[in-house]
Amino acid sequence: MSLLRDELAQVDADLESLSKKQGELSEQEYNLHVRRTEVIKTLLVEEKPFEGTEWELVLGHKNQVYLKYLDGNETLMKEVRDLCFRSWHDSFELQDGIELHFDDGQYSLHFNEPRQLSIFAQKQSFRIVATDIEDKVRKLSKELKTLQEICHQFNLKA
Numbered sequence: 001m002s003l004l005r006d007e008l009a010q011v012d013a014d015l016e017s018l019s020k021k022q023g024e025l026s027e028q029e030y031n032l033h034v035r036r037t038e039v040i041k042t043l044l045v046e047e048k049p050f051e052g053t054e055w056e057l058v059l060g061h062k063n064q065v066y067l068k069y070l071d072g073n074e075t076l077m078k079e080v081r082d083l084c085f086r087s088w089h090d091s092f093e094l095q096d097g098i099e100l101h102f103d104d105g106q107y108s109l110h111f112n113e114p115r116q117l118s119i120f121a122q123k124q125s126f127r128i129v130a131t132d133i134e135d136k137v138r139k140l141s142k143e144l145k146t147l148q149e150i151c152h153q154f155n156l157k158a
Helices: 003-046 074-084 116-126 133-153
Strands: 055-059 063-069 089-095 098-103 108-109 127-129
Touching: 003 074, 003 089, 055 133, 074 098, 074 108, 089 116, 089 127, 098 116
Parallel strands: 055 127
Antiparallel strands: 055 063, 063 108, 089 098, 098 108
């Protein structure tokens, strides 16, 4: 019976040793992923793969505003895809508050603050177009006016 207890103690010691090594390897892997992301961000700033590209301003679902890639250097965009994305539905944070999304072969830029995007677009030298923007602004203005009237009628603070 003591042989089995000795064997059990050895197995437990081996498991503990492997668990410790696994933790160390996981930490090293995480640090490498962080470093890889930092290098990619710096590379994208220096190489400006979005220079000369064209993006459309889109008012999406639930009034989400983002830019959709329209046209540009397809070779450079393929390089960006290979650097930044691991699947057909992925995103990459280019900088705080600005993410590049890749969904089913389509690129889009999502942002928290319009000012951030403006600065990013200027630095990267890409063009933004807005088709039907006047119609969208007119529709949103009408919706805002209606909402303000309802708030006024029910004495709600807006």
